[in-house]
Amino acid sequence: MEEPVEGSGVDNPGRESAAQGGRPASFEAHDAPLTPPYDWSPVGIAMAYALLGSLWIVWSDSAVLAVVRDQQALTRLQTYKGWFFVVVSAVLIYALVSRRVKALNASLQAQRVTARERERLVAILEATSDLVCVITPDLKLSY
16 A cells, blocks of 8 residues: 655645644635624614714704795604604614624534534544544644
């Protein structure tokens, strides 16, 4: 039987060797970020809402007062403006919360997959009578 040549891909098909700084292909799928590029914290959401809400009230009141002189029309437009603000706020809050929940669900799913993989590896290690050690990509003995 022919001995595999280190780094040739024969002993480790589809992957670079640890000496070349490569990582197993199975780890690459887990490297993807689970959160969006900008993760809105609850404080950030509240601050943005307060700022944009305040700007909307000041700007829209000024715009309505500049256009409408009739008191009844002014009252009606103020009501419509308020309903518009509520609907837009609800849609934005839904979008932000939905995005956060999706990121949390993805994180939980990744944790479940990792736990199943760990359980499988532990079962394999406990069932083998061979000496097993792990060498990290930077050539250190892990255990």
